[in-house]
Amino acid sequence: MNTPLPIRALIVEDEPLARQTIRDFVAGEGWLEIIGEAADGYEAVRLIDGLRPVLVFLDIKMPGLTGLQVLQRVKHEPQVIFTTAYDDHAVTAFELEALDYILKPFGRERFRRSLERVQRRLIGTGEIGEPSLLERASRAVAEKPPEHLLRLFVRDRRGRVVRVRVDDITRLVGADDYVEVYADDTSYLVNVTLTEFERRLDPQHFRRVHRSAIVNLDHVVSCKPIERRLLLKLSDGAEVIASRNGSQHLRELFV
Known part of the structure; x- marks a missing residue:
């Protein structure tokens, strides 16, 4: 996946407060850009295939389709971080090779660790003691472009x-x-x-x-x-x- 601009991410959450929390936590990350939001499973399928995000913050229990059903229906295959108030789908989530599984309510530090997984999966780390390419690029993006x-x-x-x-x-x-x-x-x-x-x-x-x-x-x-x-x-x-x-x-x- 090529990323000359910030990594494109989609929020799929039926709870307005949870969507706002993710937006607030992402706001300080210059390398990550929220390109859309969905409040139910059917809208999620439409936006994932239409916008083709690199990353999706995906709730599991939502109106219409569950997060797992959404992944079964979409043609585009993004990286996924599950966000949910329940822990009964954690094994399934990791079988699907999700980047992370965050239990709500979550704080900024837990969210930050999840974003670190995103960086490792998408770009990988550099040599020991050296930042990865994405980290170096992200610092440049975070500064005034x-x-x-x-x-x-x-x-x-x-x-x-x-x-x-x-x-x-x-x-x-x-x-x-x-x-x-x-x-x-x-x-x-x-x-x-x-x-x-x-x-x-x-x-x-x-x-x-x-x-x-x-x-x-x-x-x-x-x-x-x-x-x-x-x-x-x-x-x-x-x-x-x-x-x-x-x-x-x-x-x-x-x-």
Whole structure:
């Protein structure tokens, strides 16, 4: 799972107070972002498959479907932390390889230990005495972020977390809720929309040339007119055809 932005999490709880408690505890974690909430099992299925969160805080006993039934129905498979007032499902929870099983009411310290499990499972720890990549990235996120992205932390095809400098990105190609990021003669699949990248990248260097592609202007080595469009050749040898509207904006930049 690629995470150039904070890890996306969903809260599934039928109790408003429990949802608020989780929100409050997550608020101090710069590497974790709550992207939605569900108050019953059926809504949980819809949001898990629709939003595709990396992590779900999941109550077990809820109206409609139980938390266990929710996991049986969803197509997307997130990491799960069970939150419940009952301990009679703990064995089942760990058979399902849940990250943790928290009994309500829980305090901040117990919740913090659970989040540490999230970090170990998703990224792993570094060498002894050294912070993991996620921890280093999280510290940067927790600080005041720059106006535009400077680097990404993503998984390569071998599952390793690597750092990609934004300056090294030649282009980004979107498909649904995923983006293929091309840099250093390789590519990385990221679970972020192209529109979100467009919002976070510096427009002085990155331009959306058509609906499904953003190019790094610093890596454009030539452009060739084709009817009313421009064919862009990039430093990695790739070619991208800009839309008519995108071509018009590029002409204004290149003149």
